[in-house]
Amino acid sequence: MGEPVKPLRVGMVGAGKISGAYLATLARLDDVRLTAVTDLDPDRAKQAALHAGGDVFVAGSVAELVGRDDVDAVLNLTVPAAHAGVALVALLAGKHVYGEKPLAAGRAEAESVLAAARAGGLRVGCAPDTVLGTGTQTARKAVDDGLIGVPVAATAFMTTPGHEAWHPDPEFYYQPGGGPLLDMGPYYLSALVHLLGPVVRVTGASSRPRGERTIGSGPRAGQTFPVEVDTHVTGVLEHAGGALSTLVMSFDIHAARLPRIEVHGTEGSLSVPDPNRFDGPVEIHREGTWQPLPVSAGYRDGGRGTGLADLAAALADGRPHRASADLAAHVLDVMLTLLDSAEGRTGLPVTSTCERPALVAGAAPAP
Structure with missing residues (x-):
């Protein structure tokens, strides 16, 4: 992945209710910046982008979002059943991932996420960061x-x-x-x-x-x-x-x-x-x-997203992040x-x- 980018540029997948708490936190962080968002409901994605302010791109799909050069990490706020699937798409595209809990629906899915992260030399973080x-x-x-x-x-x-x-x-x-x-x-x-x-x-x-x-x-x-x-x-x-x-x-x-x-x-x-x-x-x-x-x-x-900020700082400092996928x-x-x-x-x-x-x-x- 080379040298970490500062601020860490984040694409958000999922713009449901919990996204509001994350957007509020991201707005006051210096080292994390939202650059793109997507949701199964395009109107909801547009509203999230407007709420975030700035030049936030509304992607039509997860594949489009993870393919963007201005996305270094994916914030995965999908429903629990989709957590592992979205994480794998992001990791295979060379993006770091931070997601809502749980990491996956079962042990095998969780291990597949860990294995993909290891193979790509990428970071995966997971809530709760409270x-x-x-x-x-x-x-x-x-x-x-x-x-x-x-x-x-x-x-x-x-x-x-x-x-x-x-x-x-x-x-x-x-x-x-x-x-x-x-x-x-x-x-x-x-x-x-x-x-x-x-x-x-x-x-x-x-x-x-x-x-x-x-x-x-x-x-x-x-x-x-x-x-x-x-x-x-x-x-x-x-x-x-x-x-x-x-x-x-x-x-x-x-x-x-x-x-x-x-x-x-x-x-x-x-x-x-x-x-x-x-x-x-x-x-x-x-x-x-x-x-x-x-x-x-x-x-x-x-606030929700503090764990993502810790992950960004950990990338810059070369240390383990605390809200980790292993945990x-x-x-x-x-x-x-x-x-x-x-x-x-x-x-x-x-x-x-x-x-x-x-x-x-x-x-x-x-x-």
Whole structure:
């Protein structure tokens, strides 16, 4: 690929709802510039280009977009089922890729993306990048500095009664590829890997208390639809360093006062904020009371696209990027292995691994 181009010129594939958050972040980054956009709906692509401002080209197809000389990297914001396919088209065209989670729908597709990136000497990044913000990273620095001693355990809870109460078309959350773990698990598991390292073994259990759900809002309110996946998933994750994490992901809990994430060590405990946010309070308990920790690490004022900015900076600096495809592939494998464990009612090893991403040292704006 030669010397990296600054700013990194980005072509966006997919201009759906999440694209607005990315466009807002890209507009304030110096080292990343949107140059092209495409979408299955041409009008939506045109609106995104207008929103971005400047001279953004509206491509008629993915092939046209990846063939442009002013596109160095592809921002892949398509639906999950298309993530791997779009990534492969971009990689085969010699473009770096950064995409929304999950990396792919399954292990084989994820490996094909990793293999194509290796073959082409290209970078692939993947959301979530929320864990690069000051919330998770300040907690990570506290763990690295030994403020709670040796990590022993963690808890991670995502509890909700279900998305059908507010989403007008919620069926996909309850179809194969959906469910609470695959929907929200990437945020929590990515945070746990940052905090405690990769997972080597899982033991899971799951249930499906209701066979159908009722849409609660929008023009289809009152309609019912079938539930095709388990909606309450719980498990124990064994990290390579020996710590054990207890995970609960549920669309079946009416209300709860459970913490998002806590990490417990031999000398204290940490309260970690919502991993679906870039910031939030971090508290430590060592001497009888919970005390706030000052922000000490992570990208300040982060937004969707911070991981892409980190990838651009990593290209320029010749270092690994943090929101990496290796991490995303490991998180996907952990989730799928946990579901396999629940179905088989047995503990299972996790065959993949990844490097624990580097700490975002200090507390600075996104690069």
